[in-house]
Amino acid sequence: SQKIEQNSEALNIQEGKTATLTCNYTNYSPAYLQWYRQDPGRGPVFLLLIRENEKEKRKERLKVTFDTTLKQSLFHITASQPADSATYLCALTISGGYNKLIFGAGTRLAVHP
Amino acid sequence: EAGVVQSPRYKIIEKKQPVAFWCNPISGHNTLYWYRQNLGQGPELLIRYENEEAVDDSQLPKDRFSAERLKGVDSTLKIQPAELGDSAVYLCASSTSGTNTGELFFGEGSRLTVL
Numbered sequence: 001s002q003k004i005e006q007n008s009e010a011l012n013i014q015e016g017k018t019a020t021l022t023c024n025y026t027n028y029s030p031a032y033l034q035w036y037r038q039d040p041g042r043g044p045v046f047l048l049l050i051r052e053n054e055k056e057k058r059k060e061r062l063k064v065t066f067d068t069t070l071k072q073s074l075f076h077i078t079a080s081q082p083a084d085s086a087t088y089l090c091a092l093t094i095s096g097g098y099n100k101l102i103f104g105a106g107t108r109l110a111v112h113p
Numbered sequence: 114e115a116g117v118v119q120s121p122r123y124k125i126i127e128k129k130q131p132v133a134f135w136c137n138p139i140s141g142h143n144t145l146y147w148y149r150q151n152l153g154q155g156p157e158l159l160i161r162y163e164n165e166e167a168v169d170d171s172q173l174p175k176d177r178f179s180a181e182r183l184k185g186v187d188s189t190l191k192i193q194p195a196e197l198g199d200s201a202v203y204l205c206a207s208s209t210s211g212t213n214t215g216e217l218f219f220g221e222g223s224r225l226t227v228l
Binding site: 046049091104105 | 169220
């Protein structure tokens with residue numbers, strides 16, 4: 001069956017360290033992959049999009065990799081800050097007709113001072 | 114620029130009652146989405162509109178859910194009658210791209226509790 005897997009357990013890290021979150025998928029061939037941030041009680045906010053022919057994308061302290069062979073995306077936050085604490089969702093664009101955007105369940109990140 | 118506006122933010126009803134949610138997308142965004150998000154889960158698409166046309170409603174439980182987007186701007190999502198399992202956050206999103214290849218802009222959501 002098709003599924004997207006993100007770590008269900010919270011990731012706890014120390015301020016200043018690099019946070020790495022994983023998104024694995026099976027039985028999908030996504031053309032695009034997006035990462036969103038969601039704070040409690042708020043809607044998701046777009047962070048980055050990476051295409052299937054791109055290996056890596058950066059934006060300020062954020063870096064996303066996309067390995068279509070491993071069927072995995074890694075999301076890195078360097079020099080993490082307590083304000084980075086949130087849930088991070090990955091989402092795949094599945095080609096076909098109008099396309100579909102499928103979200104993972106998200107991983108909660110807690111950055112401790 | 115105003116973001117996606119949803120109302121109400123919170124709604125508590127008893128089962129079998131009707132409920133409606135309203136969404137005003139970002140001006141100029143032709144594509145509008147309704148998602149449902151259960152606790153600890155990612156958003157799941159209910160329906161997507163391109164202007165006034167519902168182009169993907171395959172996940173909408175049509176026996177009790179209905180949606181409309183008159184004039185291709187605001188949208189309303191209705192549940193009648195509500196069931197206990199409908200308790201969730203209902204998110205509206207809009208985008209300029211109808212191909213799901215670009216950024217989605219989400220509203221703050223409407224949290225529904227069915228008692």
